[in-house]
Amino acid sequence: MFSRKPFSGLFRRGRVWLGALLVLWFAGVGSGLWAVWAYDNRPGAAAAAPSHWPTGTALASNPSGPTLVFLAHPQCTCTSASVDELAEILARARTKPRTYVLFLKPANVANGWEQTDLWRRAAQLPGARVLRDDEGVEARKFGVETSGQTLFYDKHGTLTFSGGITGSRGHAGENAGELALISLLTDGRADRRATNVFGCPLFAETD
Amino acid sequence: MASLELPPPPDSIALRADELFAKHKHEIYVHTDRLFASLMVLQWVAGILFALWISPLAWFGTVSRTHVHVWAAIFLGGAICSVPALLGVFRAGEPSTRYTIAVAQMLMGALLIHLTGGRIETHFHVFGSLAFLAVYRDWRVLVPATIVVAADHALRGVFWPQSVYGVLVASQWRWLEHSAWVIFEDVFLFVSCRRSVADMKDTALRTAALEHAERESSLTAAQLRITQQQAESATRAKSDFLASMSHELRTPLNAIILYSELLQEEARDHQQAGPMKDLERIHSAGNHLLGLINGILDLSKIEAGKMTLALEQFDVRAVVTDLASTVAPLVQKNANTLVVHCSEDVGPIHSDLLRTRQILLNLLGNAAKFTRQGTITLDVARRVEGGAVNVVFVVTDTGVGMTEDQQRKIFEPFTQADVRTTRKYGGSGLGLAIVARFCSLMGGRVSVESQLGRGSQFTVVLPVDVAAVVDAALYAA
Numbered sequence: 001m002f003s004r005k006p007f008s009g010l011f012r013r014g015r016v017w018l019g020a021l022l023v024l025w026f027a028g029v030g031s032g033l034w035a036v037w038a039y040d041n042r043p044g045a046a047a048a049a050p051s052h053w054p055t056g057t058a059l060a061s062n063p064s065g066p067t068l069v070f071l072a073h074p075q076c077t078c079t080s081a082s083v084d085e086l087a088e089i090l091a092r093a094r095t096k097p098r099t100y101v102l103f104l105k106p107a108n109v110a111n112g113w114e115q116t117d118l119w120r121r122a123a124q125l126p127g128a129r130v131l132r133d134d135e136g137v138e139a140r141k142f143g144v145e146t147s148g149q150t151l152f153y154d155k156h157g158t159l160t161f162s163g164g165i166t167g168s169r170g171h172a173g174e175n176a177g178e179l180a181l182i183s184l185l186t187d188g189r190a191d192r193r194a195t196n197v198f199g200c201p202l203f204a205e206t207d
Numbered sequence: 208m209a210s211l212e213l214p215p216p217p218d219s220i221a222l223r224a225d226e227l228f229a230k231h232k233h234e235i236y237v238h239t240d241r242l243f244a245s246l247m248v249l250q251w252v253a254g255i256l257f258a259l260w261i262s263p264l265a266w267f268g269t270v271s272r273t274h275v276h277v278w279a280a281i282f283l284g285g286a287i288c289s290v291p292a293l294l295g296v297f298r299a300g301e302p303s304t305r306y307t308i309a310v311a312q313m314l315m316g317a318l319l320i321h322l323t324g325g326r327i328e329t330h331f332h333v334f335g336s337l338a339f340l341a342v343y344r345d346w347r348v349l350v351p352a353t354i355v356v357a358a359d360h361a362l363r364g365v366f367w368p369q370s371v372y373g374v375l376v377a378s379q380w381r382w383l384e385h386s387a388w389v390i391f392e393d394v395f396l397f398v399s400c401r402r403s404v405a406d407m408k409d410t411a412l413r414t415a416a417l418e419h420a421e422r423e424s425s426l427t428a429a430q431l432r433i434t435q436q437q438a439e440s441a442t443r444a445k446s447d448f449l450a451s452m453s454h455e456l457r458t459p460l461n462a463i464i465l466y467s468e469l470l471q472e473e474a475r476d477h478q479q480a481g482p483m484k485d486l487e488r489i490h491s492a493g494n495h496l497l498g499l500i501n502g503i504l505d506l507s508k509i510e511a512g513k514m515t516l517a518l519e520q521f522d523v524r525a526v527v528t529d530l531a532s533t534v535a536p537l538v539q540k541n542a543n544t545l546v547v548h549c550s551e552d553v554g555p556i557h558s559d560l561l562r563t564r565q566i567l568l569n570l571l572g573n574a575a576k577f578t579r580q581g582t583i584t585l586d587v588a589r590r591v592e593g594g595a596v597n598v599v600f601v602v603t604d605t606g607v608g609m610t611e612d613q614q615r616k617i618f619e620p621f622t623q624a625d626v627r628t629t630r631k632y633g634g635s636g637l638g639l640a641i642v643a644r645f646c647s648l649m650g651g652r653v654s655v656e657s658q659l660g661r662g663s664q665f666t667v668v669l670p671v672d673v674a675a676v677v678d679a680a681l682y683a684a
Contacts, residue, residue: 015303022307025290029314032283036321039275041367077262077274081324106269147266167369170262171325174373204268 040169043196044146046162053157054141059131061157062098066185071139072122073147074103074114076200078170082148083121085165085178090126093185097152099125102133104147104202139202148199150177152184160184164197171198220415228411232344232404237300239342243308244295246339247288250315254284257322276322287314305340309348312336313355325370334392341396344403349393357386446511453504457497464493502637505565506620509644516559516648518673523553523598526560527587530567537575538583543604545571549587556598558673562645566653569638570602570665578606581662589671596671597651605662614655618643642667650676 053061061067070086072079090099101122103114114132123130133139142151152161161184167175177195184190258280264271291311294304316332323329333356340348361382363371372381467490474483508514527549538545556563567585574583586601609617620640639653642665646653650670657663670676 018303022290022303025286025307026310029283029287029311032279032286033314033317036275036279036283036318037363037367037370040321041370073266073268075264075266075271077264080261109269167325167373168367171321171370173325173327175369176373179373200266201268204270 040171040198042169042198043164044148044199044201046194046197047145047149047151048143049149049151049159049162050141050143051159053153057138057141059100059138061153063155065095065155066097066160067153067157068097068099068181069142069151069153070099070101070122071133071142071144071147071149071151071202072101072103072118073200073202074105074116074118076118076147078166078199079118079147080121081166081170081172082150082164082199083118083125084172085175086122086128086150087125089165089178089181089185090128092182095185096127097185099128101125101128101130102138103130104136104139105132105134107135136202145202146197146199147202149197150181152181161190161193163192163195164199165195166198169198220412220419223415223418224408224412227414228408231407231411233300235342235344236305240295240299240304240308242342243305243312243339244292244299247292247295247308247311247315250319251280251284251288254280254315254319254322257319261323279318280322284315284318287311287318305343305345305348306351309340309352310355312340313352313359316356317359333389337389337392337396341400344400344407346397346400349396349400353386353389353393356389357382360385443511446507449503449507453500453507456500457504460493460497460500464490464497467493499637502641505641506637506644509641509648514644514648516562516673518557519560520555520557521560521563522555523587524549526564527567527585530564530571531585534568534571534575537572541575541578542580543575543578544582546582546584547587548584550589553587553589553598554671556669556671558649558669558671559645562649563669566642566645566667566669567600567602569642570600570667573638574602574604574606574663574665578604578662581605590668592668595676597668598671600667600669601664602667603662603664608659608661608663609655609657610659614657617655618653649673 053067059067059069068086070082072082086099086101090096103116103119103122105114119130122128131138139145142149144151146164148164148166150161150163150165151159154160161177161180163177163180165175165177165181167173175195176192177197180190180192180195255277258274258276262274262276265274288311291304291308294301294307298304313333313336316329316336319332320326320329337349337352340352360371364382365379368381371385467486471483471486471490474480474486505514527547531545531547535545571583571585582605584601584603586599586603588599590597590599618639620637643653646667646669650673651668653665653667655663655665
């Protein structure tokens with residue numbers, strides 16, 4: 001007995017194969033995107049910042065108002081979003097804090113290594129004091145290990161906030177850290193005192 | 208006999224419109240699939256360039272490595288783009304291809320947003336892609352695209368809400384707000400797709416109707432050509448038949464006329480008055496019949512294209528003078544007066560003498576026949592019209608005249624002013640038809656002006672040199 005459409009079975013089988021291939025493809029690329037999202041949302045090492053303004057630091061705290069300390073790896077592309085968010089915070093804050101932006105300068109790199117586009121953009125932030133952190137001395141004093149870590153000390157030198165100011169790695173846009181700092185600088189209070197920080201590690205394991 | 212295919216029934220317009228619409232739709236799908244195949248490659252390359260520009264390296268203190276985004280742009284971007292690009296090339300036009308492209312386009316949007324650090328500007332990729340997908344004019348492709356966007360926001364909202372909404376804890380329904388804006392655009396695109404499809408259907412229907420009309424028109428034209436050919440063929444056959452029949456009729460008729468003349472002479476010689484009247488009637492009827500047959504023969508020859516001209520140089524004044532004396536008895540029969548005005552400079556003419564004489568004889572004969580106790584005038588003059596030199600013959604009578612309707616038909620064969628004319632004045636209705644055809648044959652023309660009850664005026668214009676005007680094939684030496 002002959003089928004009326006002798007190739008219909010072949011076509012049906014072809015469609016099944018194509019459907020299976022497309023399902024596999026979708027599952028594959030979906031998993032890939034999931035992996036990228038997971039990487040971008042994996043926080044860096046949290047800071048073990050002193051609860052009071054550390055002694056021995058070269059930085060001077062602001063006795064009449066809050067002090068912001070932002071530590072950055074000058075080559076970290078993810079920190080670019082953090083600098084943008086810092087600019088947003090300073091622009092929207094009612095109380096202008098004393099702001100330190102410290103760029104890491106390891107010992108074994110050439111002079112000028114830290115003079116990146118990030119440095120130049122940070123230098124344009126209103127009222128920000130951009131400084132070089134030779135060999136990460138200040139970073140270590142403040143217990144910071146991840147680029148983009150932002151510390152908020154009140155006028156009494158008490159640590160009020162410690163965390164990142166981006167929603168994920170290198171991801172611009174409104175986020176919990178940014179909102180907390182704006183709230184602190186505007187109303188003097190915030191609903192959270194810490195957030196995850198997303199950025200490059202300031203120190204390699206061998207450092 | 209030629210045969211023609213019948214025109215398609217009107218239902219076929221709708222069927223053809225469906226066919227045209229389906230074809231056009233498929234062409235759009237294929238074309239858009241290929242555009243997206245190119246776009247996929249472009250987006251892949253753009254993603255790699257973005258990654259290399261924005262985040263080429265990840266740093267660990269003083270140590271750097273290629274950033275995960277670069278590898279994602281190369282491999283994940285390649286995986287997202289390759290399948291739809293291949294389908295766009297090798298399976299263009301298939302539904303599975305455009306749905307895969309729709310999904311891939313949104314996945315690529317998600318990846319590009321990541322690669323550019325979540326820039327708000329890159330989010331326009333999503334809305335631009337939806338608009339581009341609408342180029343398919345198939346609203347169904349918007350569905351998987353929208354589902355991918357909604358799923359992206361819903362999943363990330365659950366696992367990493369801050370990366371989507373900027374807050375650490377978001378409502379589980381917040382993804383609906385984002386999806387609603389996508390659906391907001393979808394609504395306009397849906398309307399646009401539906402309208403485009405309606406326009407396409409309308410265009411297909413118009414095209415099908417136009418094709419149908421063109422087909423019918425060409426069939427009608429072909430039918431007309433065939434009918435014309437058949438009519439011409441029938442006319443030629445009729446003319447051939449008439450010509451041969453007229454020739455066959457003339458021979459015995461000439462014998463009848465001749466014998467009636469001989470019998471008349473014999474009766475006169477023997478002074479037998481009794482049969483004379485009957486013999487005269489036979490002779491007169493024979494001559495009338497001969498004239499009729501000659502007319503039919505001439506007309507048939509012309510219509511069959513067998514009439515030739517015998518061109519010669521002759522003096523117009525001499526011909527006119529001769530004609531005046533020839534028609535004098537006919538003119539006087541109804542107590543008419545003939546007046547001839549022939550200008551001095553009319554000169555010679557190079558034409559067919561016999562046909563020219565016959566034209567004038569027919570016109571003067573008609574004028575004499577339809578005029579009683581009136582005046583018949585023949586005016587002859589040379590006239591230059593538009594560089595051509597002509598001789599103009601004008602025959603005017605004060606006879607019965609004609610209506611406008613009668614004037615329009617007067618040069619058609621077997622046509623007289625009306626049926627009563629034939630009964631009252633006799634004649635076959637061939638004289639003026641022959642005049643018109645002779646004039647045309649000699650490159651001239653004839654026209655008439657008339658008023659019922661006031662008389663008629665026939666104007667014949669003949670070129671001075673017929674050979675310079677008409678086709679040489681028409682005349683013989």
